[in-house]
Amino acid sequence: MDMDFSPEDIAFxxxxxxxLAHRLPDRLRNGARRTPGVFVEPxxxxxxxxxxxxxxxxxxxxxxxxxxxxxxxTQKFIFEKECALAGAPxxxxxxxxxxxxxxxEFGTAEQKERFxxxxxxxxxxxxxxxxxxxxxxxxxxxxxxxxxxEGPGGDEYVVNxxxxxxxxxxxxxxxxxxxxxxxxxxKQAGITFLLIPxxxxxxxxxxxxxxxxxxxxxxxxxxxxxxxxxxxxxEEGQGxxxxxxxxxxxxxxxxxxxxxxQSIETLEQLAKEQxxxxxxxxxxxxxxxxxxxxxxxxxxxxxxxxxxILAELAKGRAPGPQTSLVKLxxxxxxxxxxxxxxxxxxxxxxxxxxxxxxxxNEAPEPIGSEFAQTAFARYxxxxxxxxxxxxxxxxxxxxxxxxxxx
Numbered sequence: 001m002d003m004d005f006s007p008e009d010i011a012f013x014x015x016x017x018x019x020l021a022h023r024l025p026d027r028l029r030n031g032a033r034r035t036p037g038v039f040v041e042p043x044x045x046x047x048x049x050x051x052x053x054x055x056x057x058x059x060x061x062x063x064x065x066x067x068x069x070x071x072x073x074t075q076k077f078i079f080e081k082e083c084a085l086a087g088a089p090x091x092x093x094x095x096x097x098x099x100x101x102x103x104x105e106f107g108t109a110e111q112k113e114r115f116x117x118x119x120x121x122x123x124x125x126x127x128x129x130x131x132x133x134x135x136x137x138x139x140x141x142x143x144x145x146x147x148x149x150e151g152p153g154g155d156e157y158v159v160n161x162x163x164x165x166x167x168x169x170x171x172x173x174x175x176x177x178x179x180x181x182x183x184x185x186x187k188q189a190g191i192t193f194l195l196i197p198x199x200x201x202x203x204x205x206x207x208x209x210x211x212x213x214x215x216x217x218x219x220x221x222x223x224x225x226x227x228x229x230x231x232x233x234x235e236e237g238q239g240x241x242x243x244x245x246x247x248x249x250x251x252x253x254x255x256x257x258x259x260x261x262q263s264i265e266t267l268e269q270l271a272k273e274q275x276x277x278x279x280x281x282x283x284x285x286x287x288x289x290x291x292x293x294x295x296x297x298x299x300x301x302x303x304x305x306x307x308x309i310l311a312e313l314a315k316g317r318a319p320g321p322q323t324s325l326v327k328l329x330x331x332x333x334x335x336x337x338x339x340x341x342x343x344x345x346x347x348x349x350x351x352x353x354x355x356x357x358x359x360x361n362e363a364p365e366p367i368g369s370e371f372a373q374t375a376f377a378r379y380x381x382x383x384x385x386x387x388x389x390x391x392x393x394x395x396x397x398x399x400x401x402x403x404x405x406x
Contacts, residue, residue: 020086032089034359036377037214040089066104073310084258095119095126099176106234129163129177140187146179155229159222169218191239195231212377213354256330257303321402328395331385338379348372
């Protein structure tokens with residue numbers, strides 16, 4: 001594989017850098033830096049979303065004919081890396097990276113015309129209805145049901161059940177959900193993919209506050225909630241196939257290494273200033289320096305793996321099971337970095353303010369530094385990284401079966 005960028009790629013990188021220098025406001029960089037959660041709040045995330053949409057750069061993973069950029073896989077990598085280096089907010093993936101590509105791939109012409117422009121503009125904000133109480137890693141065991149009935153405006157589904165760990169459901173006006181439409185067949189075969197409006201009496205959202213004090217996830221309850229049959233993606237029973245397509249995008253459709261490496265860069269700079277309590281700065285502590293170097297090597301190896309996947313995509317091949325490897329590695333490296341951050345910042349990192357957001361005029365004053373203020377909350381939130389999107393155990397089973405042939 002040729003690891004060198006072409007002259008065209010280098011020119012594109014310079015264009016991205018110039019755009020970020022002029023169009024990425026400092027307040028968005030600051031907000032992203034001071035957000036300990038997995039997702040940034042919509043006030044800064046959607047502002048960045050709209051800036052990118054105005055440029056035509058908000059959906060690089062969509063086909064050009066559906067509003068995508070038409071970038072090569074290498075250009076997508078360059079864009080994500082430069083955004084990470086610039087400290088740009090990470091965009092909410094639920095519409096852009098998950099349901100959007102599903103609609104592009106499996107949706108009808110009418111569905112594409114209705115939903116895709118509103119995802120691009122930010123008018124619709126999506127959440128994901130996959131996990132249920134008792135159906136997390138074993139997603140095929142889900143129990144939420146959808147029954148097709150004749151409604152006043154045509155055929156519609158009546159949905160009953162619940163979903164849990166639903167990120168940003170309290171902000172969303174639509175949810176894409178896996179539901180059981182046929183309980184009599186094999187459990188994977190009876191699942192259907194539905195788009196359901198959240199703004200109706202049959203949908204209730206209950207907040208779940210994490211140990212960190214953040215409100216990112218929720219429980220969602222459906223009681224005779226309704227959605228038009230025109231909001232079914234694919235055919236009845238095709239939901240499991242669509243879910244696997246979506247999970248490949250969630251687990252490995254992004255480049256994780258650049259943000260991990262940027263976090264390591266920040267730790268290396270902080271270590272030059274943070275006293276070790278023994279002999280100068282912590283950067284001179286051989287034990288800490290060794291662990292930081294190991295994290296960097298792991299992140300750089302992950303970046304090479306991501307580049308290999310990009311090379312496969314450039315040949316027109318699907319992401320495949322390698323995405324499980326990326327998800328597994330990125331989650332564990334991220335947790336290594338979180339632990340190093342706590343060790344680096346010492347007692348100052350034990351603060352856990354419950355106010356949110358931690359940026360803006362009403363944010364609490366940090367103890368020590370803004371990095372210390374978010375360190376413990378970030379550590380707690382990212383413990384879930386080895387669970388959501390498929391736990392480590394699930395990823396290892398996928399890798400063993402489909403990559404190693406065991």
